[in-house]
Amino acid sequence: xxxxxxxxxxxxxxxxxxxxxxxxxxxxxxxxxxxxxxxxxxxxxxxxxxxxxxxxxxxxxxxxxxxxxxxxxxxxxxxxxxxxxxxxxxxxxxxxxxxxxxxxxxxxxxxxxxxxxxxxxxxxxxxxxxxxxxxxxxxxxxxxxxxxxxxxxxxxxxxxxxxxxxxxxxxxxxxxxxxxxxxxxxxxxxxxxxxxxxxxxxxxxxxxxxxxxxxxxxxxxxxxxxxxxxxxxxxxxxxxxxxxxxxxxxxxxxxxxxxxxxxxxxxxxxxxxxxxxxxxxxxxxxxxxxxxxxxxxxxxxxxxxxxxxxxxxxxxxxxxxxxxxx
Numbered sequence: 001x002x003x004x005x006x007x008x009x010x011x012x013x014x015x016x017x018x019x020x021x022x023x024x025x026x027x028x029x030x031x032x033x034x035x036x037x038x039x040x041x042x043x044x045x046x047x048x049x050x051x052x053x054x055x056x057x058x059x060x061x062x063x064x065x066x067x068x069x070x071x072x073x074x075x076x077x078x079x080x081x082x083x084x085x086x087x088x089x090x091x092x093x094x095x096x097x098x099x100x101x102x103x104x105x106x107x108x109x110x111x112x113x114x115x116x117x118x119x120x121x122x123x124x125x126x127x128x129x130x131x132x133x134x135x136x137x138x139x140x141x142x143x144x145x146x147x148x149x150x151x152x153x154x155x156x157x158x159x160x161x162x163x164x165x166x167x168x169x170x171x172x173x174x175x176x177x178x179x180x181x182x183x184x185x186x187x188x189x190x191x192x193x194x195x196x197x198x199x200x201x202x203x204x205x206x207x208x209x210x211x212x213x214x215x216x217x218x219x220x221x222x223x224x225x226x227x228x229x230x231x232x233x234x235x236x237x238x239x240x241x242x243x244x245x246x247x248x249x250x251x252x253x254x255x256x257x258x259x260x261x262x263x264x265x266x267x268x269x270x271x272x273x274x275x276x277x278x279x280x281x282x283x284x285x286x287x288x289x290x291x292x293x294x295x296x297x298x299x300x301x302x303x304x305x306x307x308x309x310x311x312x313x314x315x316x317x318x319x320x321x322x323x324x325x326x
Contacts, residue, residue, distance in 0.1 A: 032235035038067035097148035109178030114187030120147030157189030164194035196256035212279035269300025
């Protein structure tokens with residue numbers, strides 16, 4: 001039997017490798033497109049026994065390929081004190097649900113609180129109670145697709161900036177002069193984006209554990225579900241942008257904070273598995289405000305820093321509210 005010339009053999013091997021790489025590229029993009037949809041969508045009708053892990057090797061592999069499903073966050077409790085329910089209307093008609101709680105005596109100002117992804121108004125209730133104790137009115141907002149607000153889609157802090165503006169304008173129209181914005185994780189990103197997009201001029205910002213970009217968030221998300229962070233984050237960022245109609249690579253907190261001129265307090269836990277030290281430092285350095293401070297919580301993860309270390313949190317918050325805005 002006649003042997004193929006060496007050049008033909010090499011060409012055949014290269015062609016075979018090329019087909020394998022092409023198939024892998026196509027499969028990676030199909031999986032990334034499915035994940036892009038699942039990570040930006042919440043479901044209201046998932047059965048109580050639904051699991052993202054799968055019951056056998058085939059269902060596990062399929063769910064790993066197609067991405068997890070997450071239930072829409074639900075508001076399970078209401079405040080123990082008097083509150084008003086506020087309905088804000090977004091530009092495209094979505095209804096944004098919020099609670100406004102005034103203090104009993106003359107207020108020092110109003111603080112508007114914004115939760116992280118997969119959270120809701122009650123996520124920040126402990127922080128709201130502390131701000132009330134300090135003499136501030138508080139407003140708690142459900143982002144679109146979360147809690148009692150309409151919809152099932154999130155843009156992970158980009159279009160949620162509209163909710164920040166709606167809440168800010170609502171409080172401003174009540175005659176409030178001293179308005180502060182408090183955001184956690186995605187909430188912190190949405191606050192920074194709102195200042196960038198709408199030119200908001202709050203009296204101060206308190207931003208806890210903001211991620212530096214959509215791609216950095218997706219890298220952390222990949223690690224949490226057992227994927228290598230790249231190329232997952234790169235392709236999923238691309239498909240989120242395609243599916244939701246924006247450039248995902250430009251969704252960067254480090255870009256938005258260049259518009260922040262008011263006093264700002266950053267807080268971050270050094271065991272945070274979603275936001276690393278390099279990210280928080282890059283955001284802090286990029287912030288335009290001359291009155292800025294970064295506080296690190298030793299031993300804290302991506303969690304409520306108040307619940308992790310109430311003594312340190314209260315000390316830093318009181319110092320910022322008392323002196324940081326002057």
